Amino acid sequence: KNEVEQSPQNLTAQEGEFITINCSYSVGISALHWLQQHPGGGIVSLFMLSSGKKKHGRLIATINIQEKHSSLHITASHPRDSAVYICAVPPSRGSQGNLIFGKGTKLSVKP
């Protein structure tokens, strides 16, 4: 069974700070997803990546397949970035399901 660990659980930052959220998983995967969930509950898919790095605006996601680790970076953070960030990976081969989710990192950016 693939296990997903995220750190930190909670993160408070001042506006403008550089943010890093980490995700580790236990079983080799084909791709990893980063999701953003706002207080109202809606989830937005930010990235799906299988190698290297992807960038979208101020968000950067990296993955190291050998080390089974991914990071989500936010540059020049803004209060509107306040949300829960969740990483998700496929289950291990032979397991049921389509995604295993981390517990999430709750980010609060203060003005």
Next chain:
Amino acid sequence: KAGVTQTPRYLIKTRGQQVTLSCSPISGHRSVSWYQQTPGQGLQFLFEYFSETQRNKGNFPGRFSGRQFSNSRSEMNVSTLELGDSALYLCASGHYPETQYFGPGTRLLVL
């Protein structure tokens, strides 16, 4: 293009009752996945439907069931509700393992 819609948005039921939730995917998407989110367990995969067939199932009891119609709309049903079924139920459309587009969710409270 309209996003994923879910109805109802909020629901209150009592133990022992049953409930049906509905999800309309983005036009053209044939895959619909359902997820349960609780404070204790986080996000968990329920099932995935593709072209009216259940393609994948998570580790939930048989009280949780679903179906998909020819127009790709999907419903999930929970029978004999328990207090622990109180959760946010999310559906997502898009072909796994590609990017999934999430609906706003149905918040179910079981009393």
